[in-house]
Amino acid sequence: MQPHPRRWLILIALCLSTMVLVIDNMALTVAVPALSADLGANAQDIQWILESYMLVFAGLLLTAGSLSDRYGRRKAMVVGLTLFGVASLAGTFATTPGELIAARVAMGVGGSLIMPANLSIMINVFTDEAERRKAMAAGAAFGVLGLVGGPVLGGALVASLGWEAVFWINVPVAALAITAAVTLMPESKGPVTKPDPLGAILSVIGMSALVWTINELAHGVAWVPLIIAVVALGGFVFWELRTEHPMVPLKLFGDRDFAGGSLSMTLVQVGNGGLLLVLTQYMQFVLGYTATQAGLAFIPMFAASMIFNGVGAALGNRLGNRTTAVLGMVVMAGGFGLLSLSTADSFAILAVAQAVLGAGSGLAMPSAVIALMGAIPAQQAGVGSALNNTIQQAGAALGVAILGTLATGSYAAAMPAGASEEARRSVAVAVADPSLSAAAREAYGAAMSSAFLGAAAGVIAAAVLALLLLRGRRKAGAPTTGAPGESKTLVAV
Structure with missing residues (x-):
């Protein structure tokens, strides 16, 4: 199969569509104080403004992946980008928390259509194994760019233009991605099956x-x-395993590469999911950084991830997916271990730890994704990638809950006996009290150490899963998985 002549231009469009989702969610976190004051939003309103997107996004991913396979992946992406852009525009005119929550719900629907289509289009366009690795490494690097750049860009926009700017920025990026999708991307679909x-x-x-x-x-x-x-x-699993035309191919978990790649990355996401929550609070409340400074402080992780995404793609070709993924996860665990040693007077340890963490992520993630996506038949690329994304989103959300709860519990236990209940629950409240400020910083530092040691344990467990489940390097000419009669690119692992 000949590679698509415009595949590298298509990759830029795919990266833009991914980055707009990441930047939006990260930039919104630094806009919370401004929009809270302007809209009169209480704590519950803010929680729904932040979480309504994820609730809808995660809930619709599997259905959106199935629809993209059935009706066209490019079409799904264009519809998703259009809805995301229009909903972002509507968010800028919100005058009440309810209106902004409604806009975020619509953005979640658009995002759920974008994500599965993005990865499945990449798989269909990049048919050469070595080029596919480079493409996925570039996609991961753009994701990290959005992750780190979101708070920095958001802080600058909010300071100069107001909280509405974090939604305005989505509109031109979405329009550019739509134009690129329509003019550059080929359409691809799975075989027509009965709806489920x-x-x-x-x-x-x-x-x-x-x-x-x-x-x-x-x-x-x-x-x-x-x-x-x-x-x-439970009903979904029961039905999908027994119906003649399942929406989601759960039998993919019978393939070692898919099971090993997806389950190990889920555990990795448990660690990564809580990383920003815990580390951002540490930077702002313990180290005294502003939101913009906290975003800039993530640059070591971003730079290392960018560099080692390319290194990981090259090593994956030489060593195979299993070896490269396991190596990267072990390095990531080391990064979390170093983060647990950070102290309020040592930015050097924090920077080195982030660099190690970024390097490990750059090594591990492309190889793990290549392994699991190589197990998915081409006609099910959309719903297969949606299944992978859904599992990872659940892992990230679980990481926020687990590491957040672990950090909160450890912080409360380390606070002095005379501290108020409110100060025990919130480090922001405690550091504002001169009599508790030093103790609160020390307590949160200890809590962060506990949380990151837990994250390191989770990543080590992911490395063990990858080592046990992912296949070793296949020899040339080895059979591939897929539907009978289907031509499928061999993924070297």
Whole structure:
């Protein structure tokens, strides 16, 4: 199969579509104080403004992936980008928290259409294994750029133009990505199959309830959404394994590469999911950084990830996916271990730890994604990538809940006996009190160490899973997985 002549231009468009999602969510975090004051939003309103997007996004991913396979991946991406851009524009005119939450819900719907289509288009355009590695490494690097650049850009925009600017910025980027998609990208679809409405309904209900449950873990177990999640997802698995035309190919988990890649990356995301939550608070409340300074402080991780994404792509070709992924995860665990040693008077350790963490991520993630996506038949690329994204999103949300709860519990336990309950719950409150400021900083430093040691343990567990489940390097001519009669590019692992 001949490579697409405009594949590198298409990659730029795919990277833009991914980056707009990451930048938006990260920039919004630094806009919270300004929009809270302007809209009169209380703490519950802010929680829904931040989490309504993720609730809808995660809930619709599987259905959106199935729709993109059925009706066209480029079409799904264009519709998703259009909805995301229009909803972002609507968000700039919000005058109440309810209006902004509604805009965020619509943005979540658009984002759920963009993500599965993005990866499946990349797989279909880059048919050469070595080029596909480079493309995925570039995509990961752009994701990190958005992750780190979001707070910096958001802080600058909010300071100069107001909180509405973090939504305005999405509009031209979405328009540019739409133009590129229409003019450059080829359309691709999976084979026509019967729709699976019951599977779609159960997946939306189950995943939304699961994300809701995870987000509430810091406040205790939310039993109603937990029961709904268990019943709906249990019913979804039962139905998908028995129906003649399943929406999601759950049998992919029978493939060692898919199971090993997706499950190990889920554990990695548990660590990464809580990273920004814990480390950003440490920088701002313990080290006294502004939101912009905190964003700039992530540059060592960004630079290392950019460099080692390319190194990881080259090593993956030489050593295979399993070796490269395991090596990267071990390095990541070392980075989390170094972060646990950071102290308030030592930015050097913080910078080195971030660089090690970024290097490990750059080595591990492209190889793990290559391995699991190589196990997915081409006609199911959309829903397969959606399944992978859904698992990782659940891991990231679980990481926020687990590491956030671990840090909060450790912080409260380390505070002096005479501290108020409010100061025990919030480091922001405690550092504002001169009599508690020093103790609160020390307590949060200890809490951060506990959280990152937990993250290191999770990443080590991911490395063990990858080592046990991912296949070793295949010999040339080895059989590939896929549907009978289907031509599929061999993924060297």
